[in-house]
Amino acid sequence: MVITMLPAGPHVLKVYSEQIIGAAPSSALLLDCSTIDVETARKVAGLAKAAGYAFADAPVSGGTAAADAGTLAFMVGCDEGDFARVEAALAPMSRITIRAGDHGAGQAAKICNNMLLGISMLGTCEAIALAEKLGLDPERFFEIASKSSGQCWSVSSYYPWPGPVPTAPSNRDYQGGFATAMMLKDLKLAQDAAAKSGASTPLGAQAEAMYALFDGLGHGGRDFSAMLQMLRGQLSTLETK
Structure with missing residues (x-):
């Protein structure tokens, strides 16, 4: 599993296209918890999917207090068949994890x-x-x-x-x-x-x-x-x- 949280869309695209996709095992679940634009999230998802990865945009809400308490809320955009795996991966940090829809819906x-x-x-x-x-x-x-x-x-x-x-x-x-x-x-x-x-x-x-x-x-x-x-x-x- 790979989890990222980066400042903006260009950083996410660069890190995934140059450092993660192709370097991580194809069985790895890729979770981007950054808050970025919908278009970039969908572009990265397309690159990951084409390379055989399960990918989700999973921005987070709750702030520092919820992070310390492990009670964050995650809004997830992913293929429906991947959600159970995403939910399980985020469970240690999460109060609630909701699938908002397909790729990009978490960012929306x-x-x-x-x-x-x-x-x-x-x-x-x-x-x-x-x-x-x-x-x-x-x-x-x-x-x-x-x-x-x-x-x-x-x-x-x-x-x-x-x-x-x-x-x-x-x-x-x-x-x-x-x-x-x-x-x-x-x-x-x-x-x-x-x-x-x-x-x-x-x-x-x-x-x-x-x-x-x-x-x-x-x-x-x-x-x-x-x-x-x-x-x-x-x-x-x-x-x-």
Whole structure:
């Protein structure tokens, strides 16, 4: 078995075409857990399949905490007959492994999921900033939003205000977690995919612009929930990372 996690599509294509395909035993299961564009994932799958390999694109969700706990979620694109083998290989690291469809579908699922996450985090941050301006304690707002129609993962599991969710990066000065620069990368992938497919994603485009601004101000290494401090006008509380 070969498992890879690389920064971008060109790296994946280069590593598989020059270092793995033809070098690994033909019986090896090839799993790419990078987050890349759908087209490159399908191209690499085609090269691997032509050489006799079982291949899957299997991007991952869950962040550093889930990685440490072995509770990651994998979104898999592969031939249906290969999925049981893929699922077994990922089981030690996985809380859930879902076959999204054929080759490239794992990347499509990851791109769409992270666009949704990026948008929902911005909405959460905006709501907290407004609540504060209106004199509502952000911790009390958590009690309300987490139990009403505003409930979402960004509120209940990753609240960007310190206190209510002890494991959230907001309690560690927004260190660790999911870096703003990584969210920006995924949103760029989503916008590229939207342009190529003709999909309308105006909120995704706005989210990309917001995270690009935050990254450009020197906060790309901060967890993406630190966007709250920019919306509060409190960037001075963050050291440039």
